[in-house]
Amino acid sequence: MSNPSLLSITAVLIVSCISFAGIALFSLSESAIRKSLLYLVSLAAGVLFGEVFLHILPEITEKTGMTVITSIGILIGIIASFVIEKIIHWHHCHVLPSSDHHHPVGMLTLVGDGIHNIVDGALIAGSFLVSPELGIATTIAIALHEIPQEISDYALLIYSGYSRNKALLWNFVSALASVLGAVFVLLGRDEHPEFLTLLMAFAAGNFLYIAGADLIPELHKETRLRSALIQLLLICSGIGLMQALTLLE
Secondary structure (H helix, E strand, O other), X not given: OOHHHHHHHHHHHHHHHHHHHHHHHHOOOHHXXXXXXXXXXXXXXXXXXXXXXXXXXXXXXXXXXXXXXXXXXXHHHHHHHHHHHHHHOOOOOOOOOEOOEOOOOHXXXXXXXXXXXXXXXXXHHHHHHHOHHHHHHHHHHHHHHHHHHHHHHHHHHHHOOOOHHHHHHHHHHHHOHHHHHHHHHXXXXXXXOOXXXXXXXHHHXXXXXXXXXXXXXXXXXXXXXXXXHXXXXXXXHHHHXXXXXXXXX
């Protein structure tokens, strides 16, 4: 196995293990969970924006320039993310179940999460094929987004009737779908080398959609000034983290 392949599979498996983040719910109160999720969402939004504008787009520009193909790839990433959510009726919701906020059944959550994880695995593998630095940055961006998502998914499975152990197990199985995406990219890299550029553009669109259409609207549900300032600080911290990785490169 080549070095990029080894790094890709290792990173994908590490990200898959984040599915066990739901264990955090064992000891936290519901109010603490709600508060922590919003802060994690803020950090994840900043990381995703930073990944797009500080890593992916500069990398594409350096290698091929900002061509029409790149722009089309970004648009495809945005539209594909929208279509996936519409078809499966699944949303990366970071609000826990309550009497006035109901979620789809657990199986829908697992299927939707699995499809999204396949895309994540492909993005991680494609990033490592470009460079180890970009692969690490992409892995961090995806991982920080996965933490609040996986905690929320675990809560949804519990809400849907799964036991705690079964919820952890099936959430992990769904996360392992990312390996399929990584293997697909690694096996097809030689036949279609230009696919990497398109994949990076797709990743940019995917991240922009998640951060702009999914995470940011969740943050607007909290209107208190103090919370808004903390959210802004965490968004900037996420961007700063991506900038720090750029300096390390």
